[in-house]
Amino acid sequence: xxxxxxxxxxxxxxxxxxxxxxxxxxxxxxxxxxxxxxxxxxxxxxxxxxxxxxxxxxxxxxxxxxxxxxxxxxxxxxxxxxxxxxxxxxxxxxxxxxxxxxxxxxxxxxxxxxxxxxxxxxxxxxxxxxxxxxxxxxxxxxxxxxxxxxxxxxxxxxxxxxxxxxxxxxxxxxxxxxxxxxxxxxxxxxxxxxxxxxxxxxxxxxxxxxxxxxxxxxxxxxxxxxxxxxxxxxxxxxxxxxxxxxxxxxxxxxxxxxxxxxxxxxxxxxxxxxxxxxxxxxxxxxxxxxxxxxxxxxxxxxxxxxxxxxxxxxxxxxxxxxxxxxxxxxxxxxxxx
Amino acid sequence: xxxxxxxxxxxxxxxxxxxxxxxxxxxxxxxxxxxxxxxxxxxxxxxxxxxxxxxxxxxxxxxxxxxxxxxxxxxxxxxxxxxxxxxxxxxxxxxxxxxxxxxxxxxxxxxxxxxxxxxxxxxxxxxxxxxxxxxxxxxxxxxxxxxxxxxxxxxxxxxxxxxxxxxxxxxxxxxxxxxxxxx
Numbered sequence: 001x002x003x004x005x006x007x008x009x010x011x012x013x014x015x016x017x018x019x020x021x022x023x024x025x026x027x028x029x030x031x032x033x034x035x036x037x038x039x040x041x042x043x044x045x046x047x048x049x050x051x052x053x054x055x056x057x058x059x060x061x062x063x064x065x066x067x068x069x070x071x072x073x074x075x076x077x078x079x080x081x082x083x084x085x086x087x088x089x090x091x092x093x094x095x096x097x098x099x100x101x102x103x104x105x106x107x108x109x110x111x112x113x114x115x116x117x118x119x120x121x122x123x124x125x126x127x128x129x130x131x132x133x134x135x136x137x138x139x140x141x142x143x144x145x146x147x148x149x150x151x152x153x154x155x156x157x158x159x160x161x162x163x164x165x166x167x168x169x170x171x172x173x174x175x176x177x178x179x180x181x182x183x184x185x186x187x188x189x190x191x192x193x194x195x196x197x198x199x200x201x202x203x204x205x206x207x208x209x210x211x212x213x214x215x216x217x218x219x220x221x222x223x224x225x226x227x228x229x230x231x232x233x234x235x236x237x238x239x240x241x242x243x244x245x246x247x248x249x250x251x252x253x254x255x256x257x258x259x260x261x262x263x264x265x266x267x268x269x270x271x272x273x274x275x276x277x278x279x280x281x282x283x284x285x286x287x288x289x290x291x292x293x294x295x296x297x298x299x300x301x302x303x304x305x306x307x308x309x310x311x312x313x314x315x316x317x318x319x320x321x322x323x324x325x326x327x328x329x330x331x332x333x334x335x336x337x
Numbered sequence: 338x339x340x341x342x343x344x345x346x347x348x349x350x351x352x353x354x355x356x357x358x359x360x361x362x363x364x365x366x367x368x369x370x371x372x373x374x375x376x377x378x379x380x381x382x383x384x385x386x387x388x389x390x391x392x393x394x395x396x397x398x399x400x401x402x403x404x405x406x407x408x409x410x411x412x413x414x415x416x417x418x419x420x421x422x423x424x425x426x427x428x429x430x431x432x433x434x435x436x437x438x439x440x441x442x443x444x445x446x447x448x449x450x451x452x453x454x455x456x457x458x459x460x461x462x463x464x465x466x467x468x469x470x471x472x473x474x475x476x477x478x479x480x481x482x483x484x485x486x487x488x489x490x491x492x493x494x495x496x497x498x499x500x501x502x503x504x505x506x507x508x509x510x511x512x513x514x515x516x517x518x519x520x
Contacts, residue, residue, distance in 0.1 A: 016479065016482075017393075017479065017482060017483035018483060019452075019482065019483045019484065019485055020482070020483070022485075045475060045479070046395065046397070046472050046473075046475045046476035046479065047393045047394060047395070047397075047475060047476035047477065047478065047479030047480045047483075048479045203472075204471045204472035204474075204475045205470075205471070205472040207471040207472075208471070209466070209467050209468060209471065211466060211468075215463075217463070229463070231463075232463075233463075234461055234462060234463065235460060235461050235462075235463060236461065237457075238471075260461075286457075287455060287457055288449075288452065288454075288455045288456055288457070288478075288482045289452045289482055290449075290452055290453055290454055290455040291455040291457070291458070294455075319458055319462075320455055320457075320458045321458075321461070322457075322461055323461060324461065324462065
């Protein structure tokens with residue numbers, strides 16, 4: 001891609017804590033996204049996320065360096081509990097957040113009607129993958145950007161781009177789970193805790209690791225064995241969708257849903273830019289500052305190299321991947337499935 | 338519910354042996370009677386210097402964390418209570434009660450809390466082991482990760498008059514491990 005064709009995309013980076021937000025901005029993030037310490041976001045994990053005071057401090061830090069801060073309010077309020085989500089939107093406006101990332105139509109409706117000037121992004125959790133669905137959110141709630149589900153090829157993204165009135169944000173690196181985002185009930189089935197309403201995938205309190213004397217690691221979620229790793233085998237996240245199972249039809253353990261592998265679209269960056277992607281998203285609010293710093297710096301350099309007409313050479317990120325493996329998932333071809 | 342050791346781990350397999358040997362050789366010759374006053378000082382200093390760390394731990398501030406540097410002759414028990422911080426070394430073969438345990442090579446544990454290595458990546462490569470209350474471990478990891486700058490620098494500051502030499506030793510270890518990643 002030549003420099004003249006280049007439309008500089010925004011690099012949107014994860015921030016699980018204020019320190020991670022600062023690390024992301026210092027490493028070259030154009031925007032960081034974060035969540036509150038409650039069920040209103042899809043990374044409601046122990047010790048993670050922000051208080052209102054920390055949001056205020058981080059807004060100052062991020063804006064002071066010319067970057068943006070987005071608040072994920074991207075879970076679905078259970079009946080009778082809407083107040084928590086309404087409070088999160090109010091907090092975002094009160095503290096000068098640049099945009100809220102929402103999934104639920106009630107939350108989207110509240111944000112757009114109560115605060116017409118507030119920028120609303122549609123979370124991947126909404127699972128909007130067709131031009132018809134995306135246009136509905138744009139028309140009804142003034143959505144300015146859609147985060148696309150990780151089930152589309154680059155050519156499908158380009159096709160959608162031509163048919164919608166809003167910006168597109170696409171994941172380029174990080175964890176990939178079930179390709180039915182916002183609709184996964186596996187954790188709920190196993191533990192009673194909902195990924196979509198409580199913001200908790202594979203509740204840590206229900207995860208158990210048992211290693212035998214030979215170094216074989218058994219991973220359980222609640223009463224379910226998810227996987228058994230040999231002593232020299234790389235491990236993955238303790239999620240049902242990454243587990244290996246056997247059944248009557250297949251007695252050898254196999255990955256029934258998804259494999260422990262990390263999305264890495266560094267080789268497809270020019271194609272994504274040509275397809276009309278406005279923002280490149282890095283997954284990983286649950287990861288450390290070390291991860292944020294390394295991944296953001298690598299993608300910053302790659303995007304800038306492409307922008308100046310050079311071939312992008314992304315730093316080796318394999319050491320940070322799940323299962324020590326990378327994939328381009330569905331983005332290059334649906335044969336991935 | 339408290340659990341019992343042993344947590345003798347052999348998972349780490351990444352750092353070059355000569356790097357791993359430096360801290361092991363230094364710390365393995367220190368008698369615990371000499372080490373314990375330093376640990377007491379570290380616990381109270383971190384509690385004073387890093388109050389936000391304890392807020393992030395939420396309900397886990399009274400949990401007993403077993404920290405097992407697998408290449409050292411002792412293990413540590415941490416109770417991260419801001420009012421009564423507890424950090425004590427026990428001989429490796431002692432029976433120790435704990436709620437949650439983290440085990441790995443000393444250099445990996447050090448660089449992880451120094452925010453230079455990613456804990457998830459260490460876990461994926463089996464260089465970090467977690468036992469017991471996983472929620473408590475995740476909370477501690479996230480709380481430590483939010484500490485601005487380096488919590489290891491805070492720890493070395495607790496050495497008082499020896500903070501200078503301790504900081505120099507740490508800088509040397511950092512230089513040697515720069516660019517180091519789990520395999």
